[in-house]
Structure formats: C-alpha cells, structure tokens
Amino acid sequence: MHRTARTASAATALAVAFGLTACGSSGGEGVAADKKQTLTVWAMGAEGEKLADVAKVYEKANPHITVKVTPISWEVAHQKLVSAAAAGTLPDVTQMGGTYMGEFSELGVLEPVDTEAFKKDDFFPAAWKQGEVKGEVYGVPWYVDTRVLYYRTDLAKKTGIDKAPADWPELKQLATAYQDKAGTKWGLYLQPSGLDTVQSWYPFLYSAGGEIVSEDGKAAFNSPESIRAMTEYASYFDKGLTKKSTPPGYEVLKDFNSGDVPMFFSGPWIMTLINDDYPDLKGKWAVAKVPGDKASVSMAGGSSLVVSKDSKHKAAATDFIKYLTGTEGQKDWFTRTSDLPANTSAWDSGTLSDDPGLQIFRQQMESAKGTPVLAKWSEITSKVDEALGAVTQNKSSAKDAADKAQSEIEGLVE
Structure with missing residues (x-):
C-alpha cells in the first residue's frame, strides 16, 4: 500500500460533517x-x-x-x-x-x-x-x-562470509565486513529520517517482538522491545555503517549496482528492476529473510x-x-x-x-x-517517523524519543 499525504484526520472530520456515518445503506438486493x-x-x-x-x-x-x-x-x-x-x-x-x-x-x-x-x-x-x-x-x-534483505553475494565472498545473515549480530557483522574487507562505502542502507521511515524500521520492530499499538488497541511504542529495536536501528548510523542523510528521490539501486551500498531491505518489485536495469549484476546478488532478533518477522x-x-x-x-x-x-x-x-x-x-x-x-x-487497522494510523506513524529521525540524527535517546511519541500516540488511539 502506498501512502501519500497524511490527511486522514481532516478527511474523517469532513466525512463526518457530510453525515457519512449515517448515510451508508445496503442498497437492497x-x-x-x-x-x-x-x-x-x-x-x-x-x-x-x-x-x-x-x-x-x-x-x-x-x-x-x-x-x-x-x-x-x-x-x-x-x-x-x-x-x-x-x-x-x-x-x-x-x-x-x-x-x-x-x-x-x-x-x-x-x-x-x-x-x-x-x-x-x-x-x-x-x-x-x-x-x-x-x-x-x-x-x-x-x-x-x-520486505526482505537484498545483499551482494560477490562482495560478501570478499569478506569471507558465504551465507546470508540470520540474526542481528550477523547482520552487523556482515555490514562491518563489507566496509572493512570488501571496501564498500557503506555497510547497508537504512532510511535515516522523513516520511515513512517507519517502513524501513518495521523489520527491526517486529523481529524484536514490538508493536506500535497493541492488539487490544493501546499505545505500546515505548515498550522494551520497541526501544531495543530503535536502539539497534540507530546503531548503524552511530557506527557509520549507513548514510545519515539522503537527498530527495534517492535511489538505492544505483549504489547497490556500484557496490557503495551492498545491502538494503525492500519489496518484490526490486527483483524485476535489478534484472531489467542492471543485468550485469546477474549472479552477484540474492535475497534472504529478514535477520531476526526474537524471530524473523517483516512487515506485511x-x-x-x-x-x-x-x-x-x-x-x-x-x-x-x-x-x-x-x-x-x-x-x-x-x-x-x-x-x-x-x-x-x-x-x-x-x-x-x-x-x-x-x-x-x-x-x-x-x-x-x-499494521493495525486504525482510522488514524497515518497520524500515528508520523509520530514514529519523528521519533526515529530524532534518534538517528542524535537529537534524542531511544528511550526519550519513544516516551515522547508514546504520549502523542496515546491521544490518537481510541
């Protein structure tokens, strides 16, 4: 699902003003x-x-x-x-x-x-x-x-690692080895901040067993699992393993092709783009399940x-x-x-x-x-985007950013 401007709250207010909640009918047989x-x-x-x-x-x-x-x-x-x-x-x-x-x-x-x-x-x-x-x-x-992990297998061989990372320690080990032993500019790409940073972070959150809003509809963003996932995510920025900022319209595949970025998380359409636009990469890359913490869990x-x-x-x-x-x-x-x-x-x-x-x-x-099916979900995730950006840019600790966002999310859930 692609997301656009976060207008859900205003749209809902407009719809209610039109009396929508009362006008729906079955339309007969x-x-x-x-x-x-x-x-x-x-x-x-x-x-x-x-x-x-x-x-x-x-x-x-x-x-x-x-x-x-x-x-x-x-x-x-x-x-x-x-x-x-x-x-x-x-x-x-x-x-x-x-x-x-x-x-x-x-x-x-x-x-x-x-x-x-x-x-x-x-x-x-x-x-x-x-x-x-x-x-x-x-x-x-x-x-x-x-989302799954895309990685350069040819560059991984230069590091002496011949298998995909299965968990968080192995992911960081490979990202570090890419830089130190294969000479790549970065170890992987993670979105640093801005709209929909949350989508880059979901594999960390869900693999740690965390949630933004719990099954019973309560804000859960400052749970130990969520803070752990945010801390792990931010560590790649702190260690210089990923870009701390990217220009508008950044296309990771160009850097994947050059070898500057040897790993990233993305969806199935990327397989087609690599095959069509970068045929010289054939046999030099693969996909793997999300490296897990408690388990390998990605977003749906x-x-x-x-x-x-x-x-x-x-x-x-x-x-x-x-x-x-x-x-x-x-x-x-x-x-x-x-x-x-x-x-x-x-x-x-x-x-x-x-x-x-x-x-x-x-x-x-x-x-x-x-993700939870909530009317204000876009507004909720905007608070998460802000929290992630604050942590990756060293403007806040994971705990403080999570607590701040938690209080804001609590006002958005019913």
Missing part, C-alpha cells in the same frame, strides 16, 4: 449476477493501468458484464475516495490498502465480506487480517507485499478489494473479486504485474514455486505482521 450490467471499479497506480486488461478477459467469459475500470493515482486516491464516499458515489469495487481500511469501515461505506464465499484459510494470515476491523471483514486480499503490506455498501451490483462485484483472488486469477495477475499473490495456492506451481528468490518472499509472508 440489487442486480443479480447473471443480469446485464456495468460494474465500476477503481484501482490505484500501476494496478489501475493493468486491471483494465484483466477486465477485458473477464468480460469475454462473462459477456453480460461490462467492467469499467478507472485508474487513480496514489497521490489523489485518498482525496477521491473521501469525496466519493461523502457524495455516495463510491464505485462498486475499490482497491484499498490497510492504512485506509480502518477509516472507511468506520464511515460505514463498505460492505462486509461474505466469509462463505471467501475463506480465510486461502490467504496469508497477515493479508486477511488487513481487511478485518473489530471482528468484521471488509476486504478480500488481492496482492501482498513484504499490499491491497485488498472492497465493495461499496451502496452498490447495486454486489453479486457481480463478488464474482469479479472471486475471479481476481482465485488461484488462476492470482497467477495471471502476477505475470502481468509481479504483484505477489495473496492466495497461497497460487504459489504451488509455475514460476512462483520454482524461483528461489520468490520463495524467500513466500516464507517471509508466512510470519509477516500487518
């Missing part, structure tokens, strides 16, 4: 799935561009259905969704990430998922949980995302598909979502986009089962942890 009708769908970013092609394939098999796909850029997605919700003009089906799910479910504009039609056990646990709010399921997992992201509560085409919307999230639909979507399937059965054959790198992502997803 609506049009039967086998009747001639037009299904409206919004999808974001690259997915919005690719989904129109899939819709054409679906239409050929279901000629009574016309699927009208509207691509929406991530930069304006939140604003458009809020405006459409306030006006009662949400499309029948919408792509939605976990950072939006809490807000829009709270507004009462999403139709609960039919858990007889969609089975929890068909999907990665973290992906299913992303669509669940207070025990009710509103989103069907469409694709998933997680991705998107779900939701149905508008006011839709008159819920039956057709459900059928279309079944097509997109079923085994074959998920395999097809992967070949078109490289988005990782949320349905685990799609991983059991073909490229997804044969590629060792992709299997690392599957293994990481099995233990990945999703």
Whole structure:
C-alpha cells in the first residue's frame, strides 16, 4: 500500500460533517449476477493501468458484464475516495490498502465480506487480517507485499562470509565486513529520517517482538522491545555503517549496482528492476529473510478489494473479486504485474514455486505482521517517523524519543 499525504484526520472530520456515518445503506438486493450490467471499479497506480486488461478477459467469459475500470493515482486516491464516499458515489469495487481500511469501515461505506464465499484459510494470515476491523471483514486480499534483505553475494565472498545473515549480530557483522574487507562505502542502507521511515524500521520492530499499538488497541511504542529495536536501528548510523542523510528521490539501486551500498531491505518489485536495469549484476546478488532478533518477522503490506455498501451490483462485484483472488486469477495477475499473490495456492506451481528468490518472499509472508487497522494510523506513524529521525540524527535517546511519541500516540488511539 502506498501512502501519500497524511490527511486522514481532516478527511474523517469532513466525512463526518457530510453525515457519512449515517448515510451508508445496503442498497437492497440489487442486480443479480447473471443480469446485464456495468460494474465500476477503481484501482490505484500501476494496478489501475493493468486491471483494465484483466477486465477485458473477464468480460469475454462473462459477456453480460461490462467492467469499467478507472485508474487513480496514489497521490489523489485518498482525496477521491473521501469525496466519493461523502457524495455516495463510491464505485462498486475499490482497491484499498490497510492504512485506509480502518477509516472507511468506520464511515460505514463498505460492505462486509461474505466469509462463505471467501475463506480465510486461502490467504496469508497477515493479508486477511488487513481487511478485518473489530471482528468484521471488509476486504478480500488481492496482492501482498513484504520486505526482505537484498545483499551482494560477490562482495560478501570478499569478506569471507558465504551465507546470508540470520540474526542481528550477523547482520552487523556482515555490514562491518563489507566496509572493512570488501571496501564498500557503506555497510547497508537504512532510511535515516522523513516520511515513512517507519517502513524501513518495521523489520527491526517486529523481529524484536514490538508493536506500535497493541492488539487490544493501546499505545505500546515505548515498550522494551520497541526501544531495543530503535536502539539497534540507530546503531548503524552511530557506527557509520549507513548514510545519515539522503537527498530527495534517492535511489538505492544505483549504489547497490556500484557496490557503495551492498545491502538494503525492500519489496518484490526490486527483483524485476535489478534484472531489467542492471543485468550485469546477474549472479552477484540474492535475497534472504529478514535477520531476526526474537524471530524473523517483516512487515506485511499490499491491497485488498472492497465493495461499496451502496452498490447495486454486489453479486457481480463478488464474482469479479472471486475471479481476481482465485488461484488462476492470482497467477495471471502476477505475470502481468509481479504483484505477489495473496492466495497461497497460487504459489504451488509455475514460476512462483520454482524461483528461489520468490520463495524467500513466500516464507517471509508466512510470519509477516500487518499494521493495525486504525482510522488514524497515518497520524500515528508520523509520530514514529519523528521519533526515529530524532534518534538517528542524535537529537534524542531511544528511550526519550519513544516516551515522547508514546504520549502523542496515546491521544490518537481510541
């Protein structure tokens, strides 16, 4: 899920002013799935561009259905969704990430998922949980995302280390060896500060067993586990193993290619970028699970598909979502986009089962942890970003930064 400007609080206030919490309705029985009708769908970013092609394939098999796909850029997605919700003009089906799910479910504009039609056990646990709010399921997992470690194997051999780091001590050992023995400028890359630094830090937090907000909805940012994770993260900056600042638009792959940055954490799309843009790196890099503390746990992201509560085409919307999230639909979507399937059965054959790198992502997803589905999550993580920046820039201790953010987060959770 891509995140844009942190406008959730203002958007929620606007939506409430429009009376949204009272205007959602089931829309009656609506049009039967086998009747001639037009299904409206919004999808974001690259997915919005690719989904129109899939819709054409679906239409050929279901000629009574016309699927009208509207691509929406991530930069304006939140604003458009809020405006459409306030006006009662949400499309029948919408792509939605976990950072939006809490807000829009709270507004009462999403139709609960039919858990007889969609089975929890068909999907990665973290992906299913992303669509669940207070025990009710509103989103069907469409694709998933997680972070793993990318590292230069050729440069690791120069250090005398021939295996991927499995835990925090081994990660720091390799980062140090890259500099001292392979002559790299840095040991790895971690985001130092700014918007969404939290996403770079999640593998440390979750591997330490920490949380920002606990399962019971209480702020937990200043827990011993969280402070330990922040301290470990900051140590790479203190020891000069990673950049203390980066320019806007920094692209780590250029430094990965040159060898200046031999390790970093990122998602599955990077594999395609390396293969396409840096073919000379073939055979010189690999991916590995997140080096763990208590365990190897990374973040879980991705998107779900939701149905508008006011839709008159819920039956057709459900059928279309079944097509997109079923085994074959998920395999097809992967070949078109490289988005990782949320349905685990799609991983059991073909490229997804044969590629060792992709299997690392599957293994990481099995233990990945999703973010809490809260209406003010973007505001909460902005406080975490500020805390991380203060610590990496030596403006605060981990304990003081955590305590300060904790008091601010407590005012944002219900």
